[in-house]
Amino acid sequence: MKAGVIRDPKIQKYLPWLGALAIFMQALDGTILNTGLPSIAKSLGESPLEIQSIIVSYTLTVALLIPLSGWLADKYGTKRIFILAVTIFTLGSLFCSLSDTLSELICARIFQAIGGSMMVPVARLTLIYAYPKEKLLKVINFITIPALIGPMLGPTAGGFLVEKFSWHWIFLINIPVGIIAVMMARSVIPNFTNKVGKFDLLGWILFSGGLTAITLVIERWNSPRISLFQLVLLLILSLILIFSYIIYARKKPNPLIKLNLLKITTLRIGLIGNLITRFGVGGMPLMVPLLLQVGYGYSAFYAGLMMIPQAFSNLISRSFVVPIVKRFGYRNTLVFNTILTGMLISMFFFISKNTPYWVVILLMIGNGAFNAVQFTSMNTISLADLDNETSSDGNSLLSVTQQLAISLGISISAMFLILFKNSNIGLSSDNISVFRYTFLVMGMLTVFSSFIFTKLDKNAGANMSGKRVYKGEEK
Template identity: 80%
Template sequence: MKAGVIEDPKIKKYLPWLGAIAIFMQALDATILNTGLPSIAKSLGESPLQMQSVIVSYTLTVALLIPLSGWLADRFGTKRIFILAVTLFTLGSLFCSLSRDLDELILSRVFQAIGGSMMVPVARLTLIYAYPKDQLLKVINFITIPALVGPMLGPTVGGFLVEKFSWHWIFLINLPVGLIAVLFASRVVPNFTNKVNKFDLWGWLLLSGGLTMITIVIERWDSPELTVFNLIGLGVFALLCILGYVYYAKRTSFPLIKLSLFKIDTLRVGLIGNIVTRLGIGGMPLMIPLLLQVGYGYSAFYAGLMMIPQALSNLVSRNFVVPIVNKYGYRNTLISNTILTGVLISMFFFIDKHTPYWVVVLLMICNGAFSAVQFTSMNTISLADLDNDTSSEGNSLLSVTQQLAISLGISVSAMFLLIFQKSGVGQGSEGVDVFRYTFLVMGVLTILSSYVFTRLEQEAGANMSGKRMYKQTKSA
């Protein structure tokens, strides 16, 4: 079936619900695991401070496979690929629950991520093909609601399942939802296809190789199996892969990522800002649940309940982003909010075992509010100056960058956490002190990252904020 507006009222009525289910599954999975990591670590005989690979393996795999998802959907049909995606995600969840050690769990998470990388992008692509432009915004707004609800429910649901049953149920809960989604999709999803060019396999291999090696260096720097020369070799290989892609992309007709996209000032700054800012902010979803459970000794369920105010703050604060940007502009908003967010993260350095819990909750609420402004502003400025010819590829590039930035942010925060633990800073144990110093480093990194947004012009993104039209790019 060629892409086009659908007329069947039954499909038009239920198709958005299927997109909502897909987004809810991924949003819930992204947060439900965080409060369960200490319990999983105990069960598998691992340190809770070295469990970040369970998250990084998923987000990195998703980042690497997102470019492939749209091509597969256009080539083989949205219905076939969506059903395949949900099936792989659900089977991966089952494999995760059956894992007997950390290596098996990481491999299962990679398998799960193969499905996750296609699930939401293909659902969104199906809706774009199925609805006219004047109805699409309403539909997209509807399916994003679960993405906001998931982070509120995830930590609490994860804590409840871990405490009342076992950590295995964090993954088993996906099975009935996945089964319903597959049965639903077989009846509702149209099998849209579209003409596509040959997939840029060499470009994908070069980029994937470079990004994977960078992540391994950050993740495995302390591994006894890797010497300093091994790490240097991996780093050099990563650099060669990325430089190789740049050389290759300039000489191929249909590259995986067009280098011309980086000539768009707002997109370039937004993408770089996403990466460098998340090196500090990106570790917070991992650090805070670990702080509450490992540092303060709270139960998984209680830690999950304490995460709700932060999620609510994030949800409510999104309503104020547009007025803030309209008044101060993207440049001033991003510079000041990045600095304030860094200062806030640094304030976690002053907490200790005797800090009242309401102080920690207050810091988390503020973190949720500043994060909402930060991420919404960075994402919208990235898309501000895209046109009909660049919007699809630019949006895909932003999605890849977000997932990659999340992966790097978690890896970097876990790396500093382990450095402070091994160096004997503070208590020299898995107590609050190692978290305090890690938060301090994360805060400083975030403050320094604000420099990226000074590269924005004063009127950048003004066409989105409603102030006045802004010229797309100075580049020829």
């Protein structure tokens, strides 16, 4: 089936719900895992401040395989690949629950990520193919609202399962949801296809190799198993591979990642903004649960309860994204919201052992609200000027950027956490101090990232925000 607007009322009604279900699975998996990290670390004999590899292995694998997902979906059909993706993700969740060592868990997470790399991107690509531009913002905003049930249930459910049973059980929740998604996909999702050429294997090796090497440098800089010389070699290798891909992509007619897509201004700025902004914001899902459990000493279940206000705030704020963007435009919304998000993250610096718990909750509520505006706006402006010919490649590039940024954001926050922990700059001995300085750095990175959005035209994304433009002016 060729891409085009779907007229079938059944598909129009239930397709967004299927997309929401796919995002729900990933959101539930991520939030449950974040809450359970200290318990996993204790069970496996690892430090809770140095166990981020469980998350990074997943997000990095997803980033590396997303380009393949777009090619597979276009060649074999969105329906076939989506069902395959959900099946692999569900089996990976089962393997994670059966893991008994850190190495086994990381391997299972990588297998799970193979499905995750296709599941959400293919669902979103299907929506791009199925709906006209003027409806796409509302559809994308809608699919994130039911998905936020995952972050609301995840932390509390994860904390309860970890305390009452074992951390192995936190992955089993994905299995019934995965079965429902497969059954629903069989009758709801269209099997869109597009004409594609041969997969760019050499380009994928150069691209994925460069990303893997740079992530390992950030991830393993403090490991006693790797020397400074080896780190420098990895950094040099990553730069060589990345620049080699740039040269290669400019010469190849149909490369893995088409660099000429970056000529689309909204896509280019949206991607760079996604990447840089998430350097600061991306570490929050790791930092907050660790702060509550390692810093404040809360139990996993109580920490999970503390995360609900943030998720609920995020859910409520989604309904305000469309009117905010319509009123102020993408440029103003993203510039000011990014600054406010960074300032709020920096405010975590002022917490201490004696800070009332309700102050932390207020900060988390604000973080959830600003994130709702930030992520929806960044994602939709990136897609604003894509057409049927560029949708697949642009969507894949956006997904790669998001996952890479999340992976780097987690690695960067963990890096600063360890740096401050091992520093001799006079930090107090309590565990909260190292978190405070890490939050300050993350907030500053986020504030600085607002500069990229000043490069947007004031009318950027008008076809998605609902603004009408006449003779270059907004009305």
